[in-house]
Amino acid sequence: MEYVIHIGIVLGLYMILVASAQLVIGHARLISLGQGAFFGTGAYVTALCMLNLGWSFFPALLTAVVLNAVIGLLLALPAVRLKGDYFVLTTLGFQFIIFQLTVNLDRLTGGPAGLGGIPSPSTPQFLPISQSGYLFVVTLILVIIAFTALFLLQKSRFGRNLKALCDHELLYEISGRSPIKLRAQVIAVSAATTALASAVYAVYMSYLAPGAFNLDQSIFILTGVMLGGLSRLRQAVVGALVIVLFPELMRAMGLPATYGPSMNQVFFGLVLLVLVSFTVVKRFQSNERRNQ
Amino acid sequence: MKPIVLDIKGLSKQFSLSAKGAGKGHAQVISDLNLSVNEAEVCTILGSNGAGKTTLFNLINGFTRADSGSIRFFDSAGEGHELTGLSTPHIARLGINRMLQGISVFGHLSMIDNLQMARPVLASRHSWLERMKPGFYRAEKRQAAEKLFVQAEQFFDQFSICLAANQHKIAGTLSTAEQRLLSLCMMVVSPASLLLLDEPCSGLHTDQLGMIAKALEELKRHQKSILLIEHNLAFVEATSDTCHYLEGGHIRLSGSGNEVVRHYKTEQGC
Ligand SMILES: Nc1ncnc2c1ncn2[C@@H]1O[C@H](COP(=O)(O)OP(=O)(O)OP(=O)(O)O)[C@@H](O)[C@H]1O
Numbered sequence: 064m065e066y067v068i069h070i071g072i073v074l075g076l077y078m079i080l081v082a083s084a085q086l087v088i089g090h091a092r093l094i095s096l097g098q099g100a101f102f103g104t105g106a107y108v109t110a111l112c113m114l115n116l117g118w119s120f121f122p123a124l125l126t127a128v129v130l131n132a133v134i135g136l137l138l139a140l141p142a143v144r145l146k147g148d149y150f151v152l153t154t155l156g157f158q159f160i161i162f163q164l165t166v167n168l169d170r171l172t173g174g175p176a177g178l179g180g181i182p183s184p185s186t187p188q189f190l191p192i193s194q195s196g197y198l199f200v201v202t203l204i205l206v207i208i209a210f211t212a213l214f215l216l217q218k219s220r221f222g223r224n225l226k227a228l229c230d231h232e233l234l235y236e237i238s239g240r241s242p243i244k245l246r247a248q249v250i251a252v253s254a255a256t257t258a259l260a261s262a263v264y265a266v267y268m269s270y271l272a273p274g275a276f277n278l279d280q281s282i283f284i285l286t287g288v289m290l291g292g293l294s295r296l297r298q299a300v301v302g303a304l305v306i307v308l309f310p311e312l313m314r315a316m317g318l319p320a321t322y323g324p325s326m327n328q329v330f331f332g333l334v335l336l337v338l339v340s341f342t343v344v345k346r347f348q349s350n351e352r353r354n355q
Numbered sequence: 356m357k358p359i360v361l362d363i364k365g366l367s368k369q370f371s372l373s374a375k376g377a378g379k380g381h382a383q384v385i386s387d388l389n390l391s392v393n394e395a396e397v398c399t400i401l402g403s404n405g406a407g408k409t410t411l412f413n414l415i416n417g418f419t420r421a422d423s424g425s426i427r428f429f430d431s432a433g434e435g436h437e438l439t440g441l442s443t444p445h446i447a448r449l450g451i452n453r454m455l456q457g458i459s460v461f462g463h464l465s466m467i468d469n470l471q472m473a474r475p476v477l478a479s480r481h482s483w484l485e486r487m488k489p490g491f492y493r494a495e496k497r498q499a500a501e502k503l504f505v506q507a508e509q510f511f512d513q514f515s516i517c518l519a520a521n522q523h524k525i526a527g528t529l530s531t532a533e534q535r536l537l538s539l540c541m542m543v544v545s546p547a548s549l550l551l552l553d554e555p556c557s558g559l560h561t562d563q564l565g566m567i568a569k570a571l572e573e574l575k576r577h578q579k580s581i582l583l584i585e586h587n588l589a590f591v592e593a594t595s596d597t598c599h600y601l602e603g604g605h606i607r608l609s610g611s612g613n614e615v616v617r618h619y620k621t622e623q624g625c
């Protein structure tokens with residue numbers, strides 16, 4: 064039972080992470096390698112609010128969401144003026160900066176040793192479920208919140224504008240709207256929803272180390288987006304399912320622990336390579352050619 | 356004498372050729388160009404391929420930065436703005452809309468969404484107290500959408516296209532002529548007072564040109580000023596109020612449509 068709950072929580076977290084990344088990568092056509100960093104900032108903010116300020120979980124979560132949106136806007140400031148390769152490079156730079164900060168600000172983040180003892184939110188008295196069962200319920204609720212928010216956003220004028228921007232950037236500018244502003248908003252929203260996953264991760268693990276939020280994590284999330292699909296929310300669910308369950312499946316098949324992780328990397332590496340060269344590139348290219 | 360909406364003085368632009376792999380050097384595409392456009396008139400630019408007509412439009416709406424010169428635009432309230440140095444969205448919000456050469460619709464959006472894109476972000480003249488009322492934005496949005504629909508429906512009715520039945524069609528699936536009409540309808544519903552139309556007749560059958568001419572009349576009726584690029588000389592003669600011949604980077608000849616077309620024909624030897 065505990066195992067099922069564990070998988071359920073991890074799955075929920077990656078559903079949020081992949082769906083948030085899909086907004087940037089799929090809908091705004093901006094390849095971001097900084098999603099892992101946003102995951103990290105949200106987690107550290109939650110942990111620090113709870114540890115240093117003694118806040119309870121939900122205020123800490125809200126703070127993480129808001130701060131992540133702000134950090135998203137700060138990244139967007141230089142990044143959205145750039146397109147294509149240059150955008151990727153800025154997000155990569157951002158990823159490295161956040162990683163280095165978590166490693167080197169050891170007074171605050173505990174450095175490479177990490178940050179431990181993050182308290183779990185206490186289960187309400189009236190709920191006859193275990194600690195992790197409660198976290199699973201919280202995760203479920205946050206997944207619903209994140210997906211509803213992203214769904215409504217895509218159905219709104221914001222979503223229509225985003226579609227129009229990817230369709231024909233010059234025409235979008237002619238309509239009097241600023242592509243830069245819209246891209247910045249997309250990055251901020253994506254960072255904010257990412258923080259929902261971060262907060263649960265922090266209290267579920269009760270321990271944070273920089274290694275969980277490095278480039279590997281960003282690429283892992285990116286793989287989830289590519290695997291599932293670039294446009295629909297249910298594709299994000301599929302992507303999350305595959306990236307979470309595939310490694311578990313390999314383990315269940317009895318692959319030795321020493322090979323497991325590298326096998327997974329080989330598999331995901333191959334998948335990414337195939338997807339990027341055959342499907343994704345075409346979509347991005349057809350778009351760029353039109354915008355020449 | 357009608358008031359002027361666009362006044363271009365001493366405009367110059369050169370491109371470096373090395374970037375295009377054609378050896379070193381510069382191409383002076385626009386040099387010391389002067390041009391003015393009157394309100395609610397169709398003003399046509401004639402010129403051979405590569406004369407710099409599209410470049411001129413790019414300079415006006417901010418896709419390309421001018422090397423020197425000034426472009427002054429007078430908005431519907433008569434206020435003057437210097438356009439050089441402004442960004443495209445900013446210029447668009449002042450009241451300049453543009454139809455691009457080729458396809459000028461959002462191909463993946465429905466017709467109605469395309470029309471809505473031509474509307475600006477709600478330019479509300481209400482006080483913040485009024486805006487605080489519950490449901491204000493929803494009401495405002497609905498009213499704006501209804502007004503837009505009526506206006507667009509009237510336009511499409513003239514070409515016997517039923518907007519109500521087709522509004523959810525994806526623009527990319529429409530025929531070239533229908534896409535052109537949609538672009539022109541976007542011009543009608545947009546609040547812009549100056550329209551830059553880049554070859555609205557290209558790719559259309561000669562039978563369909565009457566339709567475009569009619570749409571231009573409709574635009575004029577809506578008090579829109581039009582700067583037009585067009586290669587079809589019969590169409591130019593029929594629709595232009597004034598006409599300019601662009602060659603060597605500046606206006607060689609200005610006059611009525613008939614005059615300039617006659618000169619252009621002798622020049623081109625046809
Ligand atoms: N961004 C650019 N960089 C370099 N050269 C350019 C650029 N844009 C246009 N040119 C050159 O400027 C010249 C004028 O191009 P422009 O597109 O304005 O012509 P045009 O009059 O619109 O022609 P057409 O009737 O074929 O549409 C061409 O020789 C073109 O190669």
Ligand SMILES: [Mg+2]
Pocket residue numbers: 408409410456553
């Ligand atoms: Mg041209």
